[in-house]
Amino acid sequence: MPGKKRDTKAIKAKDTGDSKDTVGAADLGLLTLRLAVGGLLAGHGGQKLFGWFGGHGLEGMGGFLESIGYRPGREWAMLAGLSEFGGGALTALGLLHPLGPISTLGAMTIATIDVHGGKPVWVTEGGAELPITYMAAALALTLAGPGAFSLDRALGIRVPKAVAALALLAVAGGVVVAETRPKPVSSPATNEAA
Secondary structure, three states, rough: OOOOOEEEEEEEOHOOOOOOHHHHHHHHHHHHHHHHHHHHHHHHHHHHOOOOHHHHHHHHHHHHHOOOOOOOOOHHHHHHHHHHHHHHHHHHOOOOOHHHHHHHHHOOOHHHHHOOOOOOOHHHHOOOOHHHHHHHHHHHHHHHHHOEEEEOHHHHOOOOOHHHHHHHHHHHHHHHHHHHHHHHHHHHHHHHHO
């Protein structure tokens, strides 16, 4: 209509289908994802660190890691266990976000490459189905944030973006160090056995 000004404000919530109900549902969805992924990753780390949930602890995990070329195995097991246990716990609690999900990415990337690499993707074939799923969930949580039902929100904590970027660079650097470490040389006896 001539003379009548058109409303140029941003699209209202009702126009997009968003409302307080869907915001609450999204926050519940993030809480569910954080608790499931963070809790399972913390348990995964607990297997390595403490032998919980049928895990083999530092000695057993260290021995396995040595067998695939990570020396000293116990120290690598400690590093992997701490990133999974600590990162998983922070993720589940929604505390110091996004440091929790970021810290789990390194261990899961290395597991994908060195433990499951070269196999079909499915876990039934020894593949990387599980660590890839964990990485996707960690990345989604990193991008989406912890949601309203988090300790960060309750305590008013906000990790500076520069700190999160440094954490991501540190994890990426750790993966590079792990993947460029000297690989064990196979002995002739090992080659003949294969």
